[in-house]
Amino acid sequence: MNTNMINTLRGKVNVTIHKNYLKEDNSTYAKVQRTTAGMHNVIAAILNKTKVFDKASLVAVEMLFKDAILDLLSQGLSVNLFELGTLYPCAQGNIASDNPNISDIPNLSLNFTPSQEALAAVEKADISMAKLEEFAPQISIIEDLSTHLTNFTVTAGKPIRITGRRLKIAGEDEKTGLFLAPHNTEGKFDETESDWIRLDNNSFFKNTLTYLEVILPDTLETGKRYTLVIKTSAGRGKTVNKTVRELVYDKPLTVN
Template identity: 30%
Template sequence: MAITDPKKRSITGKLVSNMLTEREDDFTYKVTYVANRTVKDLCALAVQRGSKFTASELESAYNDLFDAGKEELYSASTVEFGFTNNSLGVDGSFIGPKAQFDPSRNNVVLWSSPRAEIKAELKSISVIVSAVEEGLPTIISVTDVFTGTQNAKLTPGGGLVGTGNRTKIAGEEGKALGFFFVNAKDKTETAVPMTSLLRNDPSSFSLIIPALATGTYYLEVATQFGGSKSQVLKEVRRNRFPYPLTVGEGGDSESPDEI
């Protein structure tokens, strides 16, 4: 007899001050992610969990499905794939009944919404609040200057510009402060020298990307900046930008806000 009820899962996260309101007791929930799973990872995990197919067979089947789904999506079909139902739309204004698509103000966009079964299963996930972290430095978005892509690519030796909150690097000498690129695979860190930090403001920054090897990285910021020129926190507060950034082939050129 097949088991249809999903196994109960849980997510753990921290409460972070909501900077969009003036209330001091208003927080948002930030999930603590435990891993970044690629398609290859999922295929290997499926084999470990008893799949009758090999990892290469699963990946090959996935690639075939992905290609078929993409062609159908690009031909104006709605496509059920993975966790979401997907369709294309066009944003921007069309002025007048004879208006045509204008690339200067219109874009083809991807619309994705959770499938009904996923929405139902989300209700069974327990949410655990592990701590409250106020005043964390938070990176909101980054753009690779060389490629012009947002939240996806890194070009070693090129520029990276970003927006954030409390990202100004300030604090005591000898502390591990600054921006760090953390290799997603082996967890090694590459610090950005302060001489490569071109702009260092509370809500924006720019830096020269170090000579990173091909791979996937997470950008982290560590500072004692407390929100004003005179306020330096006792402890270093470090936070990670949740989107993986890729050196070399791979990575998405779209902003998370477009999905």
């Protein structure tokens, strides 16, 4: 342990609000962004409250406690950690055997059950910030692969590459996809989606979280402007969520 690193740590709790994609309603859940205080922070807090002990002595005692606790755990014992909670061994995983013996038992792991005193202490922590998770698709670049232009002009019947985040398209065909919404003479598109063009799934040759590569329909009108819309239920990995996330791109595409 580097005793020169002993200092105090101050902070508040930051929370991120996440959409619960496993449910169809608008329910959310919160995740705490943790800041971990090391033993040097604990020692600094003790030194701020009392001058009875010196830094070197507390560091030495810390190492003695650590070695003693590890020894008790190696004996398979549960350990009450300063009345803050119990650290105890547990077995994790399934046993495939119909007639299991000791060799079939999964490796032991550790769990921790906090005490009421510890839970009461954490309830006093201040939440300084709660921000919503960004979950909608994001586009950074659209490139016409036939001209390599990235100036929001595209070519009918030619491929484009869309670069961004959370782009992968998945979900029910009638609800999700990549759409082109044609503009009227006033420069607006029909929000009822009645004339939107949904690109066929077979026109995609790349469909990932960061890239979409797709061949545009050759029926797009030259000189006409279209708003690009992404609707997807793709989650992490191969997960398909119940809710549809939507991006209406704010920069219209003009067909060459």
